[in-house]
Amino acid sequence: MGRRSPLSVEAMNSKQQTVRLSDGHFIPILGFGTYAPQEVPKRKATEATKIAIEAGFRHIDSAAMYQNEEEVGLAIRSKIEDGTVKREDIFYTTKLWVTFHRPELVQVCLEQSLKKLQLEYVDLYLIxxxxxxxxxxxxxxxxxxxxxxVSNFNRRQLEKILNKPGLKYKPVCNQVECHPYLNQGKLLDFCKSKDIVLVAYSALGSHREKQWVDQTSPILLDDPVLGSMAKKYKRTPALIALRYQLQRGVVVLAKSFTEQRIKENMQVFEFQLTPEDMNVLDGLNKNIRYIAASDFKGHPDFPFGDEY
Incomplete structure (x- = not known):
């Protein structure tokens, strides 16, 4: 299982707790995910991102493929303009989609994102x-x-990059699906050994994403173990799942467009799971992957065929 990185009491009380990246920059350990299914109006991304920043989120995660960067950028700029935050307070992540992988298009994709965001730079650019x-x-x-x-890289693909002659900057993080049903323990240990931060997406499961997810897969937040722990700690199953990741040393993205849940997710800093409960949650691992990316199975770089 992934080695523990317990959070101190001081860290638990901080809404701004960060992890140092290998290049010297710092990433907030709790991020706000902005992806939404196509049927959700794009303006919701603006509303939700504003609420998230007001609630204390400083790490905002989006991507060119989400087709909402204009709306997310509007929210960030409005919170800068009203004095809630400064640009340097926000850690913004965007991603390079597969249609821009040709070397001459990589910077073009980022420049397009910056134009939509109306920002001068992003804090993290992921493949x-x-x-x-x-x-x-x-x-x-x-x-x-x-x-x-990088995102969705397995161990073999990470090693290929790290061993590449002339590598100038190694990847500071690997963003992957990670939750109690897919705890990525071996990949987490490998990434820690290489000073690469693991960032968890779909940390609460992704059953609502009908476009990508097999609807017969079990619903993570309905798990009775999470339910019983939620009662024990007087929290929600979602908060238990998020807290689990933080105590493993994983940066976690929490996604919701509901104001109550966005604010509620900030409570993750207000409690701590016991080592015994962490071990119980480790035992929930079933290697269930909600985002299987089956459309890419024939691609030579398909990452999910390896054990980890």
Whole structure:
């Protein structure tokens, strides 16, 4: 299982707790995810992101593929303009989609995101699906992103990058699906050994994403173990699942467009799970992947065929 990184009492009380990345920048350990199914109006991303920033979120995660960066950017800028935050308070992540993987298009994709956001730079630029990192390095050199990382890479693909001759900047993080049913323990240990931060998406399961998810898969938040722990700690099953990740040393993205839940998710800093309960949650692992990306199975870089 992943090695523990317990949070101190001081850290638990801080809404701004961060983890140091290998390049010296810092990433807030709790992030706000902005992806929504196509049927959700794009303006909801603006409303939800504003609520998230007001509630204390400082790490905002989006992507070109989400088609909502204009709306998310509007929310960020409005909270800067009204004095709630400064630009440097916000850690913004965007991602390179597969249609822009040709080296000459990598920076173009980022520049398009920045234009939609109306921001001068992003804090983290990720490869959304495994491919070369070299063109990403040029974006960092150009000052368009502070850090570069990867998403959905397995151990073999990470090692291939890390062992590449002439590597200028190693990826600072690997954003992957991670939750109690897919706890990624082996990948987490490997990433920690290489000073790569693991970032968890679909941390609460993804059953609502009908476009991507097999609807016969079990619903994570209905798990009786999470339910009983929620009663024990007087929290919600979602907060138990989020807290589990933080205590493992995982940066976690919490996604909701509901004001009550957005604010509620900030309570993750107000309690701590016992080592015994952490072990029980480790035992929930079933290697269930909600986002299987089956459409990419024939791709030579498909990452989910390996054990981890």
């Amino acid at each position: 959304h699906f495994p491919t070369s990192l070299m063109a990403m390095e040029k974006c960092k050199d150009a000052g368009l992103t502070k850090s570069i990382g």
